[in-house]
């Protein structure tokens with residue numbers, strides 16, 4: 001194995017062990033997909049996007065750079081806060097206030113010779129499909145479900161069945177306290193983030209109303225002090241969650257209530273955590289999940305071993321709560337997933353048709369046969385059969401032509417019908433010349 | 434690199450073979466998941482005679498007002514309105530619902546916040562707007578003293594139901610109950 005010669009120049013020994021993994025087939029390697037000679041060059045050419053340069057992002061950037069990826073971009077709109085320094089190890093005290101993406105990129109470039117990291121101090125929504133199209137892999141280390149859903153929907157929308165390069169595998173890591181998950185999504189092929197939304201149980205909102213009368217957990221007592229006692233007694237004009245005096249007041253109130261109901265466990269720091277809605281970020285969880293994500297990236301890029309996602313399992317969950325537990329399974333794609341479940345079908349229309357003619361045509365289309373279709377485009381309600389007020393407001397549109405309504409060739413419309421409660425039809429308007 | 438092509442082709446062989454070729458057109462705005470879901474929920478809505486909606490901007494279906502005119506119960510004869518604001522995270526997040534009038538109700542506070550379990554801890558993405566609307570309607574038929582947001586009103590309901598009823602009428606007429614002046618909501 002002359003793998004070290006593949007890297008003329010810097011630090012050949014650093015890559016020796018990596019090359020043993022990625023350039024040699026293992027017991028599970030698919031020989032049809034593995035090409036030992038091409039691996040290193042292919043990975044050096046590959047452009048990888050990392051979204052998020054926080055707890056997971058720091059780990060991901062370091063891992064990817066040490067796994068042989070040479071061209072990495074990173075997006076993060078945040079600046080470094082002093083509270084990040086305990087686990088976001090690419091940042092130092094002098095970096096507080098600077099862009100996470102920029103500092104992280106510089107740090108890893110300095111420590112791993114030959115890697116180029118392009119930082120973007122932006123929101124992911126600042127970029128369009130042309131930007132995302134340049135990457136071969138997207139790895140997410142995000143803490144927001146909204147951002148995940150956005151990038152997921154964007155990558156699914158980018159799929160063009162006729163262009164192989166338009167399928168961008170999405171590797172998503174997430175952590176919350178001692179728990180985390182790593183998953184791989186092949187847009188439109190495997191179950192997507194939207195299909196898996198039920199896997200993110202929304203953080204249990206403390207049931208303000210009912211549990212105000214029957215608390216069961218220390219958190220309930222704290223939330224009671226926070227929401228009800230504070231409002232009733234108003235010990236200070238405005239609650240300042242960073243003021244120790246205010247937190248102490250809440251803590252003592254919560255403690256009294258906890259005694260009343262015999263609930264142990266109310267502490268000052270728990271009070272602070274509940275009130276500020278803090279879920280502790282655990283550095284070890286981040287490193288386990290980032291390692292799992294980076295492994296998937298390496299396997300997808302090199303084909304040295306089968307990756308998560310196809311044909312079987314696509315979701316790995318990890319829990320470090322009670323010793324260590326991982327479980328890997330296949331999350332099924334949902335046929336009624338609003339993002340990937342149904343791709344828009346082409347619908348040939350004449351721009352001179354009235355909206356009424358279009359609506360009537362859905363009754364005749366064999367795959368639809370809709371009796372009461374409601375029709376909308378993005379930001380434009382064309383015709384809604386229900387509720388009554390919206391029907392009345394949109395009825396005048398029925399006599400307008402598609403052109404008059406401002407519809408364009410290629411525009412997507414959503415069609416719903418109460419008879420098909422689980423299905424939403426998406427069509428792409430194709431104007432007949 | 435990923436040999437997605439062959440995998441995808443395999444998967445689709447059984448499916449739609451006769452779809453025709455998709456001409457590569459410039460990308461156009463696509464309908465977002467939240468909007469599609471709201472559209473679906475709205476087209477399945479059954480409001481009955483006691484409820485109606487108002488859309489200040491019909492093109493923005495994520496924001497609307499629901500009117501409820503209970504035809505039975507203690508709140509009969511009133512007209513109550515709720516603002517619905519739906520975020521792009523719907524249905525992962527529940528709609529944000531506020532009562533627009535100041536009313537005397539154990540489960541609605543003086544700022545209009547509504548105590549309804551499915552708007553908070555019991556919300557699930559499989560629930561729809563109809564479930565929320567039915568829940569709101571139910572709050573007027575069966576105000577729930579064990580689930581209070583307006584604690585005084587709840588105690589009032591629990592301890593002297595007849596007095597509570599009188600106070601509800603008083604408040605609905607725009608009167609004063611226990612030092613608070615309420616908004617007239619009678620139609």
Ligand SMILES: [Zn+2]
Pocket residue numbers: 191192193194195196333334337338339340341
């Ligand atoms: Zn999906």
